[in-house]
Amino acid sequence: MAISVEGLGSAVKGRVVDAAAPDYDEARALYNAMIDKRPAAIAYCTDEADVAAALAYGIEHGLRIAVRGGGHNGGGLGSVDDGLVIDLSQMNAIEVDAPAKMARVGGGALLKDVLEATHQHGLTLPVGIIGTTGVGGLTLGGGMGHLTRGMGLTIDNLVAATVVLADGSVVQTDAEREPELLWALCGGGGNFGVVTSFSFRCHPATTVLAGPVLYDIGDAAEVLTWYRDFLPAAPDEVSGFFAFLSIPPGPPFPEELHLRKVCGIVWTQPGEEESDALREARSFGTPLLDGIAPVPIPAWNTAFDAVYPAGDQWYWRGEFFKEIPDEAVAVHAEFGPQMPTWKSTMHLYAIDGAASRVANDATAWAYRDAIWGGVFAGVDPDPANAAAIRDWAVAYSDALKPYGMGGGYVNFEMDAPDRVHRMYGANYDRLARVKAQYDPDNVFSVNQNIKPAA
Ligand SMILES: Cc1cc2nc3c(=O)[nH]c(=O)nc-3n(C[C@H](O)[C@H](O)[C@H](O)COP(=O)(O)OP(=O)(O)OC[C@H]3O[C@@H](n4cnc5c(N)ncnc54)[C@H](O)[C@@H]3O)c2cc1C
Numbered sequence: 001m002a003i004s005v006e007g008l009g010s011a012v013k014g015r016v017v018d019a020a021a022p023d024y025d026e027a028r029a030l031y032n033a034m035i036d037k038r039p040a041a042i043a044y045c046t047d048e049a050d051v052a053a054a055l056a057y058g059i060e061h062g063l064r065i066a067v068r069g070g071g072h073n074g075g076g077l078g079s080v081d082d083g084l085v086i087d088l089s090q091m092n093a094i095e096v097d098a099p100a101k102m103a104r105v106g107g108g109a110l111l112k113d114v115l116e117a118t119h120q121h122g123l124t125l126p127v128g129i130i131g132t133t134g135v136g137g138l139t140l141g142g143g144m145g146h147l148t149r150g151m152g153l154t155i156d157n158l159v160a161a162t163v164v165l166a167d168g169s170v171v172q173t174d175a176e177r178e179p180e181l182l183w184a185l186c187g188g189g190g191n192f193g194v195v196t197s198f199s200f201r202c203h204p205a206t207t208v209l210a211g212p213v214l215y216d217i218g219d220a221a222e223v224l225t226w227y228r229d230f231l232p233a234a235p236d237e238v239s240g241f242f243a244f245l246s247i248p249p250g251p252p253f254p255e256e257l258h259l260r261k262v263c264g265i266v267w268t269q270p271g272e273e274e275s276d277a278l279r280e281a282r283s284f285g286t287p288l289l290d291g292i293a294p295v296p297i298p299a300w301n302t303a304f305d306a307v308y309p310a311g312d313q314w315y316w317r318g319e320f321f322k323e324i325p326d327e328a329v330a331v332h333a334e335f336g337p338q339m340p341t342w343k344s345t346m347h348l349y350a351i352d353g354a355a356s357r358v359a360n361d362a363t364a365w366a367y368r369d370a371i372w373g374g375v376f377a378g379v380d381p382d383p384a385n386a387a388a389i390r391d392w393a394v395a396y397s398d399a400l401k402p403y404g405m406g407g408g409y410v411n412f413e414m415d416a417p418d419r420v421h422r423m424y425g426a427n428y429d430r431l432a433r434v435k436a437q438y439d440p441d442n443v444f445s446v447n448q449n450i451k452p453a454a
Contacts, residue, residue, distance in 0.1 A: 003040035003063070003082055011053045014044040014090055027087075028079060031132070032314040034386055035076030039066065042085040051086055051194045052168035058084040059166075059443060066446040067194050070110050070134020074316035074377075075414030077190070078137065080446045088136060091196055096121050101204070102159075107196045109135045112305070114200075115298040123202035124297045126151040131302035132310070139198055141411035142187045142365045144373050146210065146268035146300065149239040149353030151203050155186035155363055156355060160199035163192065166443035174199075184434040187365030188424065189410045190447040191431070192438045205270045210300045211291035213282060214247065214257075214264035221333040223263055226284055228324040232371055236353035238277045240267040242372075244336035244346045247289075248307050257288060259342050266347075267292055268300065308379070312343065315378040315390040317397035318412025319404035320370035321348070328403035335396035340388040343379035346396065348372040366425030370405055375412045410448045420448050429453070 002019040009016040017027040018041040027042045040063055043054040058065045064083030071078045079085050088108025095104045098121040105114050112131030118124050126147035128138050143154025151157065160174035161182065171193075173181040184192050215223050227242050242265050249258040264287070269278050272294045282290055295303075321328075336346060352371045360368045367373075376397045378389025407422040424431055428450070435442070436452035 005041040005061075005084070008041055008043060008054070008057050008084075011057050012043050012045060012050045014046040014050050016044070017042045028085075029310070030076050030079055031070070031072045031310045032074055032076060033311045033383070034313045034315065035079070037076055037079040037081050039079055039085045040082050042087050044087045044090050046090050048162070048164050048170045048196050051164040051196060052170070054084060054086050055164065055166065055194070055443070056168055064446060065443055067136075067190050067444065069108055069136025070132065070138075072133045073137050074314055074412065077447050083446070086194060088194070088196070096123065096202070098123065101202045103200045103202050105135055105198045105200060107136050107194065107198065111135060111138065112298065112302050115301050118202050119206060119296065119298050122204055122206055124205045125154065125157060125200050125202050127154050127301065129301065129304060130308060131298075131305050135198060136195060137190065138411060140185055140187075140189050140195065142409065144349045144351050144355070144409075146208070146239060147270070148355050149350050150236045150270060152354040152358065153351070153365060154200075155365060156358055157201045158182070158186060158198055159201055161185055161195050162197040164194040164196060166193065166439045166441065180434050181438060184364050184431055184438075186363035187410065187427070188431050188434070188450065191435055191444055191450045193444065205297060207272055207294050207296055208268050208270050208300055209272060209274060209278060209292055210266075210268040210295055211293055212264050212266045212289065213287045213292065214262045214289045215285055215287055217244070217261045217263050217337050219285060220244070220263040220336055221329050223265070223285060224324065224329050224332055225326070227265055228329070230281065230284075231350055232352055234277045234281070235275065238267070238269045238275055238281065239350050239353070240265040240281065241350060242348040244332075244339060246339065246342035249342070252291070254289070261337060261339060262288060263336060307343065312379050312381050313383055313386050313389060315386070315393045316412050316414050317376040317393045317416075318408035319374045319397055319400060320367045320407055320409065321372040321374055321404055322370055323403070324372070325403060328400060331399045331403070335392070335399060338392060340378060340392045341380035341385055343381075344389055344392065345377050345379065347375050349375070360426060361430075364424065364427050364431055366427040367405060367407060373409050373412070374400070374404070375409075413448065423448050424450065
């Protein structure tokens with residue numbers, strides 16, 4: 001039976017969609033079609049007062065509360081069965097202060113919108129690699145991507161935020177005001193409140209030399225061995241993530257390579273002038289394809305969006321790595337070629353460089369000594385393949401556990417309640433104290449949940 005949300009529509013100014021609405025299925029849909037949650041209602045909040053009103057309504061009526069930014073979370077943490085979804089998609093305004101190199105970004109904005117807006121002013125922000133991802137979830141989890149080695153994690157560029165707390169109060173946090181809250185937002189996920197605005201420090205950059213250099217999958221061990229030695233010694237401005245993937249069946253890829261399983265490195269370097277390091281990287285081995293070209297940053301950050309539209313089935317696992325010994329290379333060479341579907345993939349994001357020069361307790365992100373953030377993603381449009389993609393991601397990541405750091409990235413984990421403590425690593429206890437201060441009743445529980453300290 002549908003849960004009554006009578007009175008919610010008049011409590012918030014934004015639109016409320018309940019189970020009786022004709023577009024309920026559209027409104028409740030998440031990026032990952034493997035997750036099928038049926039909330040009591042979705043409230044499209046328009047400002048902080050709306051968020052506070054929706055929170056008050058949910059608490060008063062005993063509804064669990066989920067906060068939805070871009071809805072990209074693998075485990076569907078932007079929604080909740082029988083509860084109230086506070087949707088932030090209407091709160092997506094972006095203001096760029098070019099002389100100050102700052103961008104103020106609404107809590108429901110998408111990465112592609114931010115990069116487009118900053119690009120207009122010759123600026124950019126290091127974020128994730130798919131444009132339709134939400135700034136909210138990505139930032140609160142940390143944010144890794146093409147530019148991390150040179151510019152840090154997304155959180156390393158977060159200087160202030162506006163947050164609606166569980167009691168409905170609105171607070172500003174920065175280095176001087178509520179500094180523990182800002183510390184916790186930088187990697188502690190959505191545990192502390194609804195972030196309605198993020199203020200980021202931006203970097204002058206408009207174009208990158210970027211693209212994949214792809215090799216025969218039979219060369220995987222050789223390519224990965226070379227990469228694990230080359231990358232950590234390379235200058236910060238060059239970054240590349242190692243990947244197993246299948247070549248997408250369309251342009252710009254040559255037809256004879258379509259759907260071929262390959263391994264390779266997806267390189268990114270700011271500017272258009274090729275550095276010695278990138279030249280050296282491109283000269284390694286015998287690639288099947290070298291797709292490196294100058295490309296505007298917003299285009300590079302949306303280059304994979306068409307391959308991964310909303311509505312596919314996804315199964316995710318994550319793990320941090322400090323090294324990739326030969327035994328781990330062998331595990332990769334065994335499991336990579338077993339990708340069960342053409343969209344399934346494994347990436348090792350480079351998160352050393354600038355990101356590793358921040359102290360482990362300077363932000364809530366507890367893996368500053370990691371060199372790679374690994375993601376094992378089984379992906380396919382057909383629900384009939386859900387078990388196959390899950391089994392592969394689980395078996396692959398399990399086989400690499402002996403070589404990992406024992407923690408997965410907050411944003412790359414699903415159905416892993418036993419791993420939550422380790423996601424926050426050495427910072428968990430401090431996070432639990434901040435949680436007790438700002439959300440003692442655990443109103444914000446639909447996330448990689450931190451229990452308030454006693
Ligand atoms: C195709 C794809 C590619 C990805 N690539 C990358 C990548 O390159 N790098 C990377 O680091 N991650 C990447 N991710 C992971 C991504 O960071 C997470 O899925 C993240 O949770 C998405 O954020 P969202 O706002 O879209 O998600 P949502 O599902 O809306 O939210 C996720 C979590 O964050 C909370 N949340 C969201 N916004 C707010 C807010 N404003 N205030 C408070 N809480 C909030 C939610 O409550 C929920 O717990 C990728 C994900 C996908 C699906």
